[in-house]
Amino acid sequence: MNTIEGWRRRINEIDRQLVELLNExxxxxxxxxxxxxxxxxxxxxxxxxxxVLANAESNNHGPLPDTAIRRLFERILDEARSVERHAMEPxxxxxxxxxxxx
Amino acid sequence: MNTIEGWRRRINEIDRQLVELLNExxxxxxxxxxxxxxxxxxxxxxxxxxxVLANAESNNHGPLPDTAIRRLFERILDEARSVERHAMEPxxxxxxxxxxxx
Numbered sequence: 001m002n003t004i005e006g007w008r009r010r011i012n013e014i015d016r017q018l019v020e021l022l023n024e025x026x027x028x029x030x031x032x033x034x035x036x037x038x039x040x041x042x043x044x045x046x047x048x049x050x051x052v053l054a055n056a057e058s059n060n061h062g063p064l065p066d067t068a069i070r071r072l073f074e075r076i077l078d079e080a081r082s083v084e085r086h087a088m089e090p091x092x093x094x095x096x097x098x099x100x101x102x
Numbered sequence: 103m104n105t106i107e108g109w110r111r112r113i114n115e116i117d118r119q120l121v122e123l124l125n126e127x128x129x130x131x132x133x134x135x136x137x138x139x140x141x142x143x144x145x146x147x148x149x150x151x152x153x154v155l156a157n158a159e160s161n162n163h164g165p166l167p168d169t170a171i172r173r174l175f176e177r178i179l180d181e182a183r184s185v186e187r188h189a190m191e192p193x194x195x196x197x198x199x200x201x202x203x204x
Contacts, residue, residue, distance in 0.1 A: 004137050007130045008150070012157060014127045015175070018120070019161045022174060025116045026166045028109045035106050048110070055114060059121045064128045068181045072124060073117070075177045079170045 022076070029080040033087030043084055049077050124178070131182040135189030145186055151179050 036043060056073045057066045064072075138145060158175045159168045166174075
């Protein structure tokens, strides 16, 4: 492990898990988008976004500084909003295939 | 699970795992920063960054589009570069506490 190559193999494994979790998160966001659409609720709920950022910071024990965690989760929230928006469109989904050909 | 609250609880759990993995990734990046510093290797290695982005896209089976995965990993790479830079500074670390008071 104590070589650059060793650490990079570990990072590659972490990145595989990150891709999986980010997609699982986006499936949840799609479900929320569908429910909001059916219930006539607004897409953008700033209080929930503040809660997500506060949770991320309170779960953070470093070494990443809270400012980095916040920047990362702001990007994650941007993508979630986009996924929810697709899910709220009539007949909308946010499957990889359709989104690729936007 | 089939309520907004249920999906949000699932997202909160995913976010806890994301914070943990992102920090584990940054610990690897710090180790790489130390090795680069000791070996006189450059911080920025664009071929490795391209490889990380290519791996992330090839591991992606949606629903997030590849463009979203790329944007997320560009942010992750930005933060990794910052962590490595701290680790390469003389006596540098990138612990949360020190980084907070930059």
